[in-house]
Amino acid sequence: MSLRWRLVLILGALAVAAVGVASVGSFASTRDELQDEIDAFLVRRADELLDGRRRRPVGGARSGRGPGTTAVQGLGAPSDTSDPDAVTQTVDATGAVTGTSSTAVVLPVSADEAALAASGGQGRILRDATVGGVDYRMITVAQPAGGALQVARPLTEADDVLHGVAGRLVLMGLMSAAAAGVVGWFFARRVTRPLRELTAAAEGLATTRDMPSPVVVKGSDEVASLARSFNTMVGALETSKRQQRQLVLDAGHELRTPLTSLRMSIDLLQRGGRLDDDERQRLLDRAQVELVELTDLVTEVIELAADRMAPDEPEQAVDLAEVVADAAEAARRRTGRAVDVWAEDAGTVWGRASMIDRAVANLLGNAHKFSPDGAPIDVVVTRGRIAVRDRGPGIPATERGQVFDRFYRTDTARALPGSGLGLAIVRRIVDEHGGRVWAAEAPGGGAEVGFALPLMPVGTPAALAPAGA
Helix, strand or coil: CCHHHHHHHHHHHHHHHHHHHHHHHHHHHHHHHHHHHHHHHHHHHHHHHHCCCCCCCCCCEEECCCCCCCCCEEECCCCCCCECCEEEEEECCCCCEEEECCCCCCCCCCHHHHHHHHHCCCCEEEEEEEECCEEEEEEEEECCCCCEEEEEEECHHHHHHHHHHHHHHHHHHHHHHHHHHHHHHHHHHHHHHHHHHHHHHHHHHHHHCCCCCCCCCCCCCHHHHHHHHHHHHHHHHHHHHHHHHHHHHHHHHHHHHHHHHHHHHHHHHHCHHHCCHHHHHHHHHHHHHHHHHHHHHHHHHHHHHHCCCCCCCCCEEEEHHHHHHHHHHHHHHHHCCCEEEEECCCCEEEECHHHHHHHHHHHHHHHHHHCCCCCCEEEEEECCEEEEECCCCCCCHHHCCCCCCCCCCCHHHCCCCCCCCHHHHHHHHHHHCCCEEEEEECCCCCEEEEEECCECCCCCCHHHHHHHC
């Protein structure tokens, strides 16, 4: 069953339940009010008879019955005091009927009513009775001189009113249920329209792999929030798909150069008879360099395509001064170049130490590539900022915003080894840690490339670090 039909059924059931409760309450209230009115009438009529404002029924009872009487034979003719809206009857102290206002109806006398008649005191009994298939509401009151007086009123009129009320309430319930169903249908259709559009868009995306048009968002409810989230997800997927396509195209372009050079070296080596030992060694060295660059390029492409660096490493508090010191020492051993580090109030950040170390190592490798032989590399660390400065030609101002793009290489860097992915990896790592990157001119010439990460507040407990970092 679809969500729309479930909503229709739920709304219809709620409407029927609400109308049902209201109808039962209305019916019970009407029944109680009618009974209260009849009881008040019986009490008032009995008081009038006892006070003498109305004449009591009299008649000669040639043969009477005691308690439990439902019919009396031998009564004299009823008195002329009978009223069309009630039946009046007198009972003596033995429970026998001594007079009645109607020869067609004789009210029953129960044991309790006979005891009340014999008590000679005060009291009254109100109850329902059925005589000749007709329901009555009856009151029995004790008479000061002995015996009891009974007054009964048929419930036919009240039953007719209640039957009419019940019929109207049932009709109103059915009409309300039908109206609730119609309203629920239109309401459910309107509510589920965005969900149907989302479903169609998701099914189209799963079937065709084509990015659908953004779903129209209206309002600010949960469905609208879901639509906005879906649009955001589709936008992210489209961006990722475009970036992956571009990555494949760029990687294919970049791979051609080392592969072509490596193929040429192998072709020349295959003609080994025409090469002397120096030429052969030069070609082997060249092939080795190309293989190293090709390996590095493939590794970096895989890391970027997989979009993950150190997924199993837990996040923790990272001392930037310690990370930079370790990366600088590794760069000194690898390149033999002097790397000078100035760290003052470096600060602590929340993240993955190996990823931050990788970002610093990439910056140092980039600086080594552009620095003249023998020139040192300077690293300045302060308040979450890491700036790596070289003594090279620098980065033109018009290209500083592009050096972190994948495979982008400045004009001065095209003749140098490298994949053009090192700074792109730096930016992705920094983005994952909520920081920012920059490229600028270093004081005294050269390039300054660095990044800044948000610091952890001093004294933040490790358990609260992600929220406070």
